[in-house]
Every structure is written in structure tokens, then in C-alpha cells.
Amino acid sequence: MTDADMPDAARLAVLAGRHLDLVTAPFTLPRSRVLVFRADDGVRVHTSEYERRLEDCRVLDEVTVTDAAGAVLPVRDVQPHRIAFGSETGSAVATLAFDGPAALSVAGSDGVHATLRHRDGRVERHPLAGGGIRIRIAPDRSIAIEPGDHESALAESERLWLEWFARCPRVREDLQQMTAFCWWVLGANIVELPALGDARAVVPSKIGYVGLWQWDAYFIAVGLRHGDPELAREQLDIAFRFPGADGQLPDVVHEEGILATSDDLPESDRATLRRAGSQIADPSQPVPLTKPPLAAWALRKVLEAEDRPDWAREQLGRVIRSQDWWFAVSDLDGDGMPEYGHPYSSGLDDSPIFDGPIPTAAPDLAAYLVCQDREIAALLGRYEPNADTDRFLARAERTQELLNGMWDADTGRFLARGAGEEIRSDTVVGLMPLRTGTLPDGIRDALRDAVDDPARYGLDWGLPTVAADDPDFSPERMWRGPVWINTSVLVAEGLELSGYAERARELREQTARLVVHGGGPHEYYNPFTGFKAERATTSFGWSAALFVDLAVALT
Structure with a gap:
């Protein structure tokens, strides 16, 4: 046969x-x-x-x-x-x-x-x-x-x-084999969390990442929605289930509890931070640990696959509280712009934007916050039509103004700030403001040019996480140069929202080709060879899920 x-x-x-x-x-x-x-x-x-x-x-x-x-x-x-x-x-x-x-x-x-x-x-x-x-x-x-x-x-x-493969999306033939493998990865990475009543968590990898990380859950849910919307909702259920009293969502939910502050970090993580010379390896006071605010983005995408109004209203309340947490608790210098209090809360653990002092005000966080306030307003308009959305839209406008103020005309880049000091590294976080879709034309065009520049981000195998001509660039070191599927997908969406739909499709096609060429959904890829970086994990959950999402979009 x-x-x-x-x-x-x-x-x-x-x-x-x-x-x-x-x-x-x-x-x-x-x-x-x-x-x-x-x-x-x-x-x-x-x-x-x-x-x-x-x-x-x-x-x-x-x-x-x-x-x-x-x-x-x-x-x-x-x-x-x-x-x-x-x-x-x-x-x-x-x-x-x-x-x-x-x-x-x-x-x-x-x-x-x-x-x-x-x-x-x-x-x-x-x-x-x-x-x-x-x-x-x-x-x-x-x-x-x-x-x-x-x-x-x-x-x-x-x-x-x-039964699992019967749910696998049918996509363009040249992408179908890798889509089937990525769908296998998502099924293979399901584990039970008995402490949560046999909840099914799709973990980043059974090889070393056995827990539900908040950010990973969002990306994984976005891919799962195409074949198993119920399992996609379950990932968000778990991610949203344990907010702090102030609304903060934890970084990780795992079989032994949750990880929500630096006090919860395992010793292996502290040792890694010490080796990197981080000032927050052993803080005298606990530092909250969370992940970037993409909760409303993931919620909206999962609801596009299967509308569940009652479930949406329940989750939306938790998303709103988590968004308010950023402004109430994580605006550490009181200037209206929240900061990352710990590298882990950014998802980009060893990015050079954290080489300087912490806390770090970063353009990606500002852009996520702008987008999330607007997403919240739109979701409220759909599921709570009598709710007042003005405060979210007004806060988005204020944050957008502060974000625009992070633009450095001399370098033509958005710059992060560590404890008020400018961080000159040219990293992918500086491209994320494209996601707002409301940048001034000159800034928007400059970011498009950066994506195309072969000396910076326009590499043959995709979008590096640090510009190739930056002194901090390394093709193998996690967030300091390799291509990651999630940042590529987010920048592609930003290009589309900023009016560059064709360039967005080109980046999506390039990202899909990378996964096929690289032999599977790895954690991250060498941007020069297009193959798995030496220390990257294989069969990686969010890479698999986002490839599925790309394949569906490109069909």
C-alpha cells in the first residue's frame, strides 16, 4: 500500500x-x-x-x-x-x-x-x-x-x-510532512499534571522542559487551535489558573507547584545566572517571575477557532488583572512604562539587553502592553458590550507615546534601558514595536529596512535575535543570534499590521522553510546554516505549534 x-x-x-x-x-x-x-x-x-x-x-x-x-x-x-x-x-x-x-x-x-x-x-x-x-x-x-x-x-x-492524527490540519502538500511531524510533537509532549486533576499540559519538551511555561502555553495553544481547540483552551486554563493576589500570572505551572518569584528558582537556574554575571542570581528580595503579556493575543486566536463566550468572559477577567499588574507593580521607576524585573520575565533569558543593570525597560514589552490593552478592549466589546473600554484604549495611547520616545534617531533603533542607562545592543526586541501597527511612518519604514538589511536581520535562513553586525551577536548562543520561530512569527505579524503584508508572507515562508530544512521544530537555529544550534532542544513545543500555524496560514 x-x-x-x-x-x-x-x-x-x-x-x-x-x-x-x-x-x-x-x-x-x-x-x-x-x-x-x-x-x-x-x-x-x-x-x-x-x-x-x-x-x-x-x-x-x-x-x-x-x-x-x-x-x-x-x-x-x-x-x-x-x-x-x-x-x-x-x-x-x-x-x-x-x-x-x-x-x-x-x-x-x-x-x-x-x-x-x-x-x-x-x-x-x-x-x-x-x-x-x-x-x-x-x-x-x-x-x-x-x-x-x-x-x-x-x-x-x-x-x-x-485518533490524534485525525485532528492534524491538512495543509499545502510541500508542508504536510513537517506539519504531521509537528503535530506528533504536540501530541508527544502532552503530560498529565495530577495535582491539577489530571490536567493535560503540552510541555515545551519532554527532554528537559517538563512544565507549562506561560509564554510557551500561548504559542502552543495558537497551534493546537487548528485541530484540537479544547486542548488549546486547556493550555490557557492552566496558564491563567494561579494568579497572585495582585493579578500576576506565574512563569511556570509544574507538577510540584508554580514558579512565580525568584525564590522559586531551582539551583541550576541560579548557577546559570551566576555564570552570566547576573545581579539577580541571588537577590536579597524576591523578584516576581512572569512572561510577556501576550495573554489576550492567545485568547483571541483560540476563540477564533471555536467561540466559547462563557469561557472567554471567565478568562478575560484574569487577563485584565494580569495586564493591570504590569502597570501597578512592574513600573519599577514610576515613569508609566513597566519594566522587566528579571530576564526570565522577558522570555529572552540571556539577551544582551540584560547585560546592563536591571530593571530593564524594553521596546518589546512596551509594544506587547500597547497591543494587549487594545486586544482587551476589543474582547470586551465582543463579550462584555456594556463594559467601559476607555481606560484600556487611553492607556494604550499613553504607552504608545512612551514607546515612541524610546526611538533613537541617531542609531535608527529602539533602545532598551537598564535602570535608566541606554543599552546599545541591536536586538530583535527593537523590531517588536511593528506589532502596534501605529508607529510614525519614518520609524515604521526604518524597521522594515532593518528586517531586509543583510548585514543586520535579512539573513538567508531567517531573522536572528541579535543583528548579525552587532558586537553581541553569536550564531549559537540562545537569544544572542540564533533564529527562534516565535520571534520570527511575532515580527511577521508586526510587518503585516504595519502595512507590509507581502513582506510578512515572505518572512513566514522563510520561517517554514527553515524548519523543513533544519529537520524539525528545534528550540532555535543557527542563522547561517539553518540547522539546529548545538545546545538547542529538539522536538520543541512552540516551534512545532507555530509551524502548524504558519502552514495553515500559508495554505
Whole structure:
């Protein structure tokens, strides 16, 4: 049977399977905390846990499948629902599948065995004929071996994945395979948060980012809305569920609680900040941690997919309180322009705009606040027609004026300020004011020129996060030069809102090409090669979600 002859969901599953290399894309199941990676002669098994390294979450160091003569049967093919092992002749075969979220099922033909190498060095060997074996994995990463019912496990795993792929958007053919893989990433990154009543969080990555980050939830919801609006709403539900008494939304919701101040940071984050020479690694007073105000933007986009007025009104109240928090609590110098009190609250953790003193007034934050007040007014007009929207529109105008005052005519750039000191770095945050759509013509045109300038942002593989000719530029260091999908998408939207619709489409096409060329939705990309940056995470949630959103828009 060719791909074209298959039922649509099955075809999409096969397309996604072409990217499941068990290295950048592990074998897993929606809601599961178990990950299977390629090992030397077989596979290895890990769990996925909040703030624990993959190496610290080992379950089995290796699972090797052998035939009756003891020859290793290598991995021959991977599909979302199973890993196939086999000899070159096909005379000996075995498959591995999930048997529920916390167990693996392995079975094979007569004479085939599985050898399990444990963390402590113990080795055990099991025949796989018949129903095979079931490897049950406990929360403490211990295992129990039980008789298996492999056919049932395999069928159920395939059913779950086909149900997921039935929701995958159908897009332009040249983008369909990567869309299917990105849709797999979103399904694969679903975890349960039992403390929240089995809430389903689509995490940034089961490899190192097991929690619901506020900003990530917004971008992920925007992609999910095209096939699963209910799951998209669930991401916003979780992100909005734990506001502080003053309305602040937390940075992260995870299985052990929330992260809302610097006091909640794990030691690994503090150590990273110390290495960067940050003054806020160990503050004497807690610093609030949140994420940029894109809540109303995400809410509006999710509601475009499926209108839910009662739900919208409930969430809108929380969004308004969070927006008011920025002006009431995070305007740290009292000049009317809120600041980032911590690099993490910007989402751009190691951007050079934080090399100077903190707090930091940044043009991206100002632009987000302008847009969010206007979004709130529009949403109120739709869902609360008797509400007074004047204060939001008036505040947007005041913030826009302050934003325009951050323009530096000598450099032709918006400049951030750290504790009042100008920060001269030429970074992507200076392009975000395009999103307001109401910049003076000369400033708007200058930003368009910057996007096109090959010495600054007009690179072959996309929009770097620091201009290529800036002294702070690095093609590999997170927010100091690599291309990120979310900033590219936000700038593209800004170009469209500022009257450059064709240039916006070109940037969207370029961003989609980058993901295809780079082999998948990675965390960030080297802007010169178009491939994954060395330290970037793979199978990254918001890159996957925003690729889906791009593919739908470009169809």
C-alpha cells in the first residue's frame, strides 16, 4: 500500500514517522512520562521529570533484541505507535509499543529474546514469543516484568495515535510532512499534571522542559487551535489558573507547584545566572517571575477557532488583572512604562539587553502592553458590550507615546534601558514595536529596512535575535543570534499590521522553510546554516505549534 492509498490519519502518521529517529525525536505516548531513545545495539529508556536531567532519569540503560542465534536485531523502522526490530532477511522480527502511559510491551517471533540492562548493571533475558513481556515502570523508575498481551497493547497505541492524527490540519502538500511531524510533537509532549486533576499540559519538551511555561502555553495553544481547540483552551486554563493576589500570572505551572518569584528558582537556574554575571542570581528580595503579556493575543486566536463566550468572559477577567499588574507593580521607576524585573520575565533569558543593570525597560514589552490593552478592549466589546473600554484604549495611547520616545534617531533603533542607562545592543526586541501597527511612518519604514538589511536581520535562513553586525551577536548562543520561530512569527505579524503584508508572507515562508530544512521544530537555529544550534532542544513545543500555524496560514 502506498502513502496515497492509506486512510488520511494513517498517512499522516507514516509521514510523521519519517522523522522519529529516536535521537532528536524519542518514542513516547501522549500523557506518558516514558521516553525511548536509540542506544548502541538497541534502545534505552528514561522518564521525563521536572527539573531533572535526562541522565538522572534512566530506567533501563539498554534493551537489546536478539534472534535464536544471539545476533542483534537492529531497529528497522519507527512509527508513532511502535518500534520495529528485524533481521535483514526478515526471518526474525520484534516490536516495542506502549501498554498504557507507564508500561512498554515487547514481543517477537519464535526464538527472539530481549536483554534488559538495568541502571545498576544487572542483566536479564526474556523470550518474546507469544504475548511477549510487559515492562511496568513505577514513579521511582523501578521496573516490574509481567506477561504481556502485545497485540492488544499495539492496537491500543495505534488507535490513540490515529485518533490524534485525525485532528492534524491538512495543509499545502510541500508542508504536510513537517506539519504531521509537528503535530506528533504536540501530541508527544502532552503530560498529565495530577495535582491539577489530571490536567493535560503540552510541555515545551519532554527532554528537559517538563512544565507549562506561560509564554510557551500561548504559542502552543495558537497551534493546537487548528485541530484540537479544547486542548488549546486547556493550555490557557492552566496558564491563567494561579494568579497572585495582585493579578500576576506565574512563569511556570509544574507538577510540584508554580514558579512565580525568584525564590522559586531551582539551583541550576541560579548557577546559570551566576555564570552570566547576573545581579539577580541571588537577590536579597524576591523578584516576581512572569512572561510577556501576550495573554489576550492567545485568547483571541483560540476563540477564533471555536467561540466559547462563557469561557472567554471567565478568562478575560484574569487577563485584565494580569495586564493591570504590569502597570501597578512592574513600573519599577514610576515613569508609566513597566519594566522587566528579571530576564526570565522577558522570555529572552540571556539577551544582551540584560547585560546592563536591571530593571530593564524594553521596546518589546512596551509594544506587547500597547497591543494587549487594545486586544482587551476589543474582547470586551465582543463579550462584555456594556463594559467601559476607555481606560484600556487611553492607556494604550499613553504607552504608545512612551514607546515612541524610546526611538533613537541617531542609531535608527529602539533602545532598551537598564535602570535608566541606554543599552546599545541591536536586538530583535527593537523590531517588536511593528506589532502596534501605529508607529510614525519614518520609524515604521526604518524597521522594515532593518528586517531586509543583510548585514543586520535579512539573513538567508531567517531573522536572528541579535543583528548579525552587532558586537553581541553569536550564531549559537540562545537569544544572542540564533533564529527562534516565535520571534520570527511575532515580527511577521508586526510587518503585516504595519502595512507590509507581502513582506510578512515572505518572512513566514522563510520561517517554514527553515524548519523543513533544519529537520524539525528545534528550540532555535543557527542563522547561517539553518540547522539546529548545538545546545538547542529538539522536538520543541512552540516551534512545532507555530509551524502548524504558519502552514495553515500559508495554505
